[in-house]
Amino acid sequence: MNLFSKKISVRLFTRSAMIALCAVLMLNSTAALRATAAPQAASPDATNMDATFVSDWIQLTHDRIQSKTVSAPAASRAYAYTSVTLYEAVVPGLAGYASLSSQLTSMPTMPAPDISAVYDWPTVANAAVSTVINGLIADADTHTAVAALHDKQLADRAKAVSTDVTDRSEKQGVLVGQAMLDWAGKDGYTEAHSKAYTMPTDQVWDYVATVTGGKVVEPYWGTLRPFTLKSATQCDMKRNIDYSTDSKSTFYLQAKEVETVGDNLTVEQKAIADFWVDTPGLTGAPSGHWMLIATQMVPLLKLGLGRAVEMYAMVGVALADSFIACWQMKYTDPVLRPETFIRAHIRATWKPYIQSPMFPTYPSGHSVASSAAADVLTALFGTVAFTDDSHPRNLPSRSFTSFNAAANEAAISRLYGGIHFRFDIENGLTEGHCIAQNVVTKVKAHTAS
Secondary structure, three states, X not given: OOHHHHHHHHHHHHXXXXXXXXXXXXXXXXXXXXXXXXXXXXXXXXXXXXXXXHHHHHHHHHHHHHHOOOOHHHHHHHHHHHHHHHHHHHHHHOOOEOOOOOOOOOOOOOOOOOOOOOOOHHHHHHHHHHXXXXXXXXXXXXXXXXXXXXXXXXXHHHOOOOHHHHHHHHHHHHHHHHHHHHHHOOOOHHHHHHOOOOOOOOOOOEOOOOOOOOOOOOOOHHHOOOOOOOOOOOOOOOOOOOOOOOOOOHHHHHHHHHXXXXXXXXXXXXXXXXXXXXXXXXXXXXXXXXXXXXHHHHHHOOOEHHHHHHHHHHHHHHHHHHHHHHHHHHHHOOEOOHHHHHHHHOOOOOOOOOXXXXXXXXXXXXXXXXXXXXXXXXXXXXXXXXXXXOOOOOOOOEEEOOHHHHHHHHHHHHHHOOOOOHHHHHHHHHHHHHHHHHHHHHOOOEOOO
C-alpha cells in the first residue's frame, strides 16, 4: 500500500468512527430523555367510578317534573333525553362501551373530546346534563335547582381535579348538551304539543271527558319520533274485544268486573292502587317511578358509572318509546273509561277509587311502560328482588321478588283504582314486552356484554 492509499484509509476510518460515535451519543441522549420525561397524561377510566352523582341528576329531573306537573308523556321524553345525555357525556371514558349515536333514531354523532387532552368525566356529565335539563324544562325555579346541583358537583370535583381539566371538561359537556338539545328539538314535540285537537264523537265507545272542563292530554304524542321503534305502530296491540252493552258480552262483563272489584276493595288492594298513583304533580309521573326504581339498583347492585349510565339510558328510551306507542293507540282507538260505561249501563252513581285521567283508556299506559322498564332491567341484571322505598308521597315501601312482579302490580293497580278494563291492562303489558325486546335488541351500549 502506498502513502496516498494509507492516508485515504485513515480518513475513512476516522469518518466511520465519528459517525459511529455520534450514533452512540444520540441513542444515549434519547434514552436519557425517555428516562427523565414525564409520561403522556391520559383521562382516567370512568367505568367503575362512583355513580351517585348521576343518580342525583335523575332525582333532580324527577323532582322538577313533579313540581311542574309535567304530563306523563312529556315526562318520559325528559327522562330519556336526560339519561342519554348522561351516558353520552361519559362514554368516551368507559372501557368497552359505545356511543348510542348510531343506534338511536336520527341521533347525530356527539362532539368528540380531544384524545390528546385530559378530561374529568363527572364534570363533563355535570355540564352536559345541566344544559339539557335547562333546555327541556325552561323555568326559573328549575334553572335555580340545576345551577345549585351543578355548582355543588363542580366544587366537589375541583377538590380532586386541576382547574384546566375542569374548565376543559365543562366546555366539552356544554357541547354534548347542545348537540342533545338540537337532536331533541327535531323530534316533533313542538308541533305535536301545540296542535289543536277535537275529540271524535262518531262512535258510541268514544272517550268522554272524565273531568268537567278538562283538556285531553297530548293527543298527538304518537306522532313524535321514537327512540328505537321503526314507527309508533310497531308494537301495536289492536283491541281484541268489541264494544257491547249486552250484559253477556265480554266488554260488559269486564266493565262489571271493574265495578265489583271497586266496590269490594281490600286494604291491600287499596294500598296497591295508592302506591302506583303517579298522577302528574303528585309524583314525577309513571316514568319517574321507574327511574327511581332504577336508581335503587345503583347501591343495591353496587353499580359503577358505566353500568349505571347504561341502565338509565336503556330504561329511559324504553319508557319514552312506551308512551309514544301507547299514546298513538289511545288516540287511534279512543275508547271510553270504565266509569263512563258503568254509569251509563250498570250503575249511574258509581265512582272509581282514584280519579280517571283525561285521556282514552286503551291501552293502559302504566302497563305498557312498567312491563317495558321491567323487561329492560331484567335483561340488564337478571331477576332481582328489591324493596321500593322511593315514593315521593312517603307511602309505605313495597317489596317485590322481581322487576316483572313490580310491573304486574303496577298494571293491576289500574283495575283496583277503577280506571282501566282488564283488556287495557293485559294488552298493555304485552305491548310493553314488545317495546323492551326492541330496545335490548337494538341498543348495545356495553359492547363487552
